[in-house]
Amino acid sequence: MTLTGRTKTEQAYHVLRRAIVTGDLVEDLPLDDAMLSTRYGFGRTPIREALKKLADEQFINYPPHRTPYVRGIRVRDLSRLYEARHLLEEPVARLAARRATPAQLDELERICDRIDDEIAASQPYGAIEYDHQFHLEIAKSTDNPFLAEAVNRLNCGSLRIWYLAHSTLGMENTNEDHRAIQAALKEKDPDKSEALVRQHIDKSYARQMALQQLDPVIPAPSPASSPQGEPP
Known part of the structure; x- marks a missing residue:
């Protein structure tokens, strides 16, 4: 499960996906790109592109004009x-x-x-x-x-x-x-x-x-x- 050879956006996506699945990023947590950039060491652009893909795969909710957040399981x-x-x-x-x-x-x-x-x-x-x-x-x-x-x-x-x-x-x-x-x-x-x-x-x-x-x-x-x- 190595990140070697992947683009910055791909790396950010896989790191954030793992963080969500393992609970490092808990459900309903607002995913501010500045916070994520500081926490995981990626630039804001790779973070934002990764969040779009994670939203498409329904790991997170991404309301229009609002901060995305981790989807809960009910x-x-x-x-x-x-x-x-x-x-x-x-x-x-x-x-x-x-x-x-x-x-x-x-x-x-x-x-x-x-x-x-x-x-x-x-x-x-x-x-x-x-x-x-x-x-x-x-x-x-x-x-x-x-x-x-x-x-x-x-x-x-x-x-x-x-x-x-x-x-x-x-x-x-x-x-x-x-x-x-x-x-x-x-x-x-x-x-x-x-x-x-x-x-x-x-x-x-x-x-x-x-x-x-x-x-x-x-x-x-x-x-x-x-x-x-x-x-x-």
């Missing part, structure tokens, strides 16, 4: 986020099972290897960024750029809660689902791929509910709530 956001993942990523997996190229399948396996490396090094941030890349690569494998963009934007909203779960609950066995999904895609099995993605999303939601029991940083939904918005 109760309704959490349940609806997982509802959206089910509705989007399951059919994406079906398409990917039919359309993924050998090179894309190899890339998914490489990403799984990198996740294992980050877990072995006890680096939750690196692990969740590669996790994000894994789901994005599946979407890219559909050969539909609109789906890839949608999955990218949706899962940017998941990174902070993935990081919280990994940091608090640990990362043991969190990569097994990814390897199983990659194998199902390689087998060109749409039904199996879709089912494994569904199970994976449900497990992620269950980890968030377990996290709420330990440290309710996001107020937990009522017991009747489920990721798809229906009673269990």
Whole structure:
């Protein structure tokens, strides 16, 4: 996850993205470009360009003529986020099972290897960024750029809660689902791929509910709530 070779704007973007995901920049914090420039050592122009990209990916809110601020995660956001993942990523997996190229399948396996490396090094941030890349690569494998963009934007909203779960609950066995999904895609099995993605999303939601029991940083939904918005 090196910044070497990137432009100043790209460097600022990745530094600020990490700061938001890991909580160095807390939710609802006003992101004054002078403050960020002093804090992270980038000029105001790279900071402003980075903030525009982070707003596009919904890490921050950027109201017109006002100071941008880090987006919060609320109760309704959490349940609806997982509802959206089910509705989007399951059919994406079906398409990917039919359309993924050998090179894309190899890339998914490489990403799984990198996740294992980050877990072995006890680096939750690196692990969740590669996790994000894994789901994005599946979407890219559909050969539909609109789906890839949608999955990218949706899962940017998941990174902070993935990081919280990994940091608090640990990362043991969190990569097994990814390897199983990659194998199902390689087998060109749409039904199996879709089912494994569904199970994976449900497990992620269950980890968030377990996290709420330990440290309710996001107020937990009522017991009747489920990721798809229906009673269990």
